[in-house]
Amino acid sequence: MGRPRLPGFRLSLGLTLAWLGLLVLLPLAALVLKAASASPPQVWAAARSPRLLAALRLSLLAGFAAAAVNLLFGTLLAWVLVRYRPAGAGLLDALVDLPFALPTAVAGIALTRIYMPDGWVGRWLPFKVAFTPLGVFVALVFIGLPFVVRTVQPVLLELPPEEEEAAACLGASRPRILLRVVLPHLRPALFTGFALALARGLGEYGSVIFISANLPFRTEIPPLLIVSRLEQYDYLGATLIACILLVLSFALLLALQLLQRGPGRAVRLG
Amino acid sequence: MAELARTEPRAVRVALTALALAFLGGFLVVPLAAVFAEALAQGWRVYLAALREPEAWAALRLTLEATLGAVLLNTSFGLAAAWLLGKFQFPGRRLLAVLIDLPFAVSPVVAGLMFMLVFGAQGWLGPWLIDRDIRIAFALPGIVLATTFVTFPFVARELAPVFQAQGGEQEEAARMLGASGWQTFWRVSLPGARWGLAYGVILCTARAMGEFGAVSVVSGHIRGLTNTLPLHVETLYNEYQFAAAFACASLLSLSALATVGLKAWAGRRRAAAMQTSRSAP
Amino acid sequence: MTLELTAVSKRFGAFTALDQVSLRIPDGQLVALLGPSGSGKTTLLRILAGLETADQGLLAADRGRGQVGFVFQHYALFKHMSVFENVAFGLKVRPRRERPSRTGIRARVQAILDTVQLGWAGPRMPDQLSGGQRQRVALARALVTEPRVLLLDEPFGALDSQVRKDLRRWLRRLHDQTGVTTVFVTHDQEEALEVADRIVVLNRGRIEQDGTPQEVYERPASAFVYQFLGQVNRMQGRMRAGSLEVGGASLAVAEGGLAEGAEAAAYLRPHHLQVGLAAVPGSVPAFVRRLHQAGPFARVHLEAVHDGTELEAHLSQEALDALELRPGQVVYALPSRLDIFPGAPGPDYVI
Numbered sequence: 026m027g028r029p030r031l032p033g034f035r036l037s038l039g040l041t042l043a044w045l046g047l048l049v050l051l052p053l054a055a056l057v058l059k060a061a062s063a064s065p066p067q068v069w070a071a072a073r074s075p076r077l078l079a080a081l082r083l084s085l086l087a088g089f090a091a092a093a094v095n096l097l098f099g100t101l102l103a104w105v106l107v108r109y110r111p112a113g114a115g116l117l118d119a120l121v122d123l124p125f126a127l128p129t130a131v132a133g134i135a136l137t138r139i140y141m142p143d144g145w146v147g148r149w150l151p152f153k154v155a156f157t158p159l160g161v162f163v164a165l166v167f168i169g170l171p172f173v174v175r176t177v178q179p180v181l182l183e184l185p186p187e188e189e190e191a192a193a194c195l196g197a198s199r200p201r202i203l204l205r206v207v208l209p210h211l212r213p214a215l216f217t218g219f220a221l222a223l224a225r226g227l228g229e230y231g232s233v234i235f236i237s238a239n240l241p242f243r244t245e246i247p248p249l250l251i252v253s254r255l256e257q258y259d260y261l262g263a264t265l266i267a268c269i270l271l272v273l274s275f276a277l278l279l280a281l282q283l284l285q286r287g288p289g290r291a292v293r294l295g
Numbered sequence: 296m297a298e299l300a301r302t303e304p305r306a307v308r309v310a311l312t313a314l315a316l317a318f319l320g321g322f323l324v325v326p327l328a329a330v331f332a333e334a335l336a337q338g339w340r341v342y343l344a345a346l347r348e349p350e351a352w353a354a355l356r357l358t359l360e361a362t363l364g365a366v367l368l369n370t371s372f373g374l375a376a377a378w379l380l381g382k383f384q385f386p387g388r389r390l391l392a393v394l395i396d397l398p399f400a401v402s403p404v405v406a407g408l409m410f411m412l413v414f415g416a417q418g419w420l421g422p423w424l425i426d427r428d429i430r431i432a433f434a435l436p437g438i439v440l441a442t443t444f445v446t447f448p449f450v451a452r453e454l455a456p457v458f459q460a461q462g463g464e465q466e467e468a469a470r471m472l473g474a475s476g477w478q479t480f481w482r483v484s485l486p487g488a489r490w491g492l493a494y495g496v497i498l499c500t501a502r503a504m505g506e507f508g509a510v511s512v513v514s515g516h517i518r519g520l521t522n523t524l525p526l527h528v529e530t531l532y533n534e535y536q537f538a539a540a541f542a543c544a545s546l547l548s549l550s551a552l553a554t555v556g557l558k559a560w561a562g563r564r565r566a567a568a569m570q571t572s573r574s575a576p
Numbered sequence: 577m578t579l580e581l582t583a584v585s586k587r588f589g590a591f592t593a594l595d596q597v598s599l600r601i602p603d604g605q606l607v608a609l610l611g612p613s614g615s616g617k618t619t620l621l622r623i624l625a626g627l628e629t630a631d632q633g634l635l636a637a638d639r640g641r642g643q644v645g646f647v648f649q650h651y652a653l654f655k656h657m658s659v660f661e662n663v664a665f666g667l668k669v670r671p672r673r674e675r676p677s678r679t680g681i682r683a684r685v686q687a688i689l690d691t692v693q694l695g696w697a698g699p700r701m702p703d704q705l706s707g708g709q710r711q712r713v714a715l716a717r718a719l720v721t722e723p724r725v726l727l728l729d730e731p732f733g734a735l736d737s738q739v740r741k742d743l744r745r746w747l748r749r750l751h752d753q754t755g756v757t758t759v760f761v762t763h764d765q766e767e768a769l770e771v772a773d774r775i776v777v778l779n780r781g782r783i784e785q786d787g788t789p790q791e792v793y794e795r796p797a798s799a800f801v802y803q804f805l806g807q808v809n810r811m812q813g814r815m816r817a818g819s820l821e822v823g824g825a826s827l828a829v830a831e832g833g834l835a836e837g838a839e840a841a842a843y844l845r846p847h848h849l850q851v852g853l854a855a856v857p858g859s860v861p862a863f864v865r866r867l868h869q870a871g872p873f874a875r876v877h878l879e880a881v882h883d884g885t886e887l888e889a890h891l892s893q894e895a896l897d898a899l900e901l902r903p904g905q906v907v908y909a910l911p912s913r914l915d916i917f918p919g920a921p922g923p924d925y926v927i
Binding site: 030032040132267 | 302303304308311312314315316318319322323324325326327329330333371372375376378379382383385391394395397398399400401402403404405406408409410411412413415417418419440443444447463466467470475476477479480498501502504505506507508511512524525526528529532537540541544547548551552554555556558559
């Protein structure tokens, strides 16, 4: 493409880069540089801290499990909303966005009250949910709910019915059609939705800290460890944990992006 | 001739719908209902009294100010970025899009930490700011910045596809008719994309109002001064003032519901506008 | 306004859209840029408009802001504005000094809408109008600023056949009334032949021929132009003793210039191919394949005996009746007029 035909290229490029640099890259640089000021033994010690490792393990396990549940039910929801259009679908569709719009703290205290041993749901369950890793899992499911639905929905809406009809004419059974004709179209969206839900889950703070009770080595999450370091004015410690968390998130997302085969297809993070 | 397998059998459809509704109800509706139930657990008078607390008002005001600041900043950025990404092709475009999406992959707490490292007393600009008695960390500017970071991509991401779907022909037509670049932008491009902008702004507002983790780190939790409403909810809850906490939470929930409704409405308008952009003129 | 292009070239990456094109359009002419997709005609038009810049060459055109009226194939109407607002746009964005008063604008917009027979459509939104109406709005919008040149990019390409015919006649009448220099791009040769004062035929970035409709149709300058405009019969053969030998027949050739033994082909229009029952010097034997008698003239589809080349002859109904032809019969096709162009078999342009 030659000279841009529309006005404002240089202006918008300049503004965008300036904003990006000041608001995103500068703070990130501050984080990285601070972490770099630590000596390798310090970094190693921080990375091997049993408390951090326990927290990371919990985050990853709960995060993956929650993203998986959201993958399943999110797809189901999107399918039901798009294909079956039940009564009140508009309202339900709007509701899906609630975890996104609701402040995480509100979600946190609400979920805690419900799943507490004497809460609305907790009293019916033979096992404890609040104040256990299971509680963390529940909170992450809530938080990640919209992501898969919202990435799958547009794909389903644009799906050409002719392909399914052609397969049906050729005699394929419904499960087979879903597997061979519909699923391939959905794959990129499923990957993206899963990645988004997972990314959100790994960094989640507000909705988790209430229901988890933050029991050391049991129900702590990495963001909480960062905050507790900060409360003790240990900026370096907090930074190290933050960088480890960032690296982990980026690595995971990158891995997901590569897994989703397709030359040069970027899984948009947002 | 056998019935073509065009959709699932009725029994399956009903079962799946019921399952989906149960999931939605269990995970969404129940917590939402719980907020209001808990808020009113001690009766209306306690509820209203909690809302009339001066600290609650201060928290609400701070939340609104921070949200306004973040939305204004991100809208001006979003307009520029969306114009760039939607109307032009250039090397590095994809990389730029990924960079703009970066805040989504960063935990809010980490975001707050990053700003503390720049503006905090021990941060890069710390001494410089203290000398000039400028407060950013533990004050409104810091909260605004942290919130802006967390909601950075929204306006750009939702506006860019609308700009892109417009193509460039209307702008070219405007140019041929003698309009300057700015006239073209304000009279032709932006009005044509107003629903994409509205949608992005709504998303940005919703997320900004509800932001917790980043603000928690940057604000210092100073009651009545630097507590946003979500932080205030946390403070009340930790002090076992449950009814009051849920009362404030109910306020936030109502705003969330309003947001969700607005989002659905604006989203429909945006989809319709993009549809007409893409199809025959 | 007179437009002049001198040795203009334009490339998009590895693709050459225009190759050393020179063109002069005097004031007041109605010119068609005709050619297949990829021929460079739209690029040429956009360079004239200033929407693209040439890589090489000169463009002489006295263009100020808003002095060039441009009509897009897909109208490019401002969807969020009413018809009135669309048409008024060119007047409203003028600098204050040049801007007419509000009543002035309203009067001019209404007048131009009346001219395009859409006087009632002012308050409507573009999506409430049909394609033909939208295109007329686009024209009104371009004309209201009284441009000194009007450029149209396949203006009727997106419309139904009947609407297209009506609008092209209407464009011609409009041009006769206003006298504005007008250049339009089309791939529809019928449209070009019917509307334009002058046709510039483009192929692969070069001008194949530039002349009046009659010149371009009756005296095509190349095999490409012959094939692109109007129907054509093409017979491959070889030069022998100054004549083109086609399947045993010797076709008389007007001028020389082709070497002995060179491969060449005869091009002729269907109405220049006569059909007879008796062999005559210079006639080519052919099988009758199909007769097509619905329409103003009769069409006889033939297949040359010597190599199966498909030929088509147009005759009057009476002439056909007189012959009493049956499918499979052998007849003798005699060109009454033909042109010879060198070359081996194969189409000259990419579909």
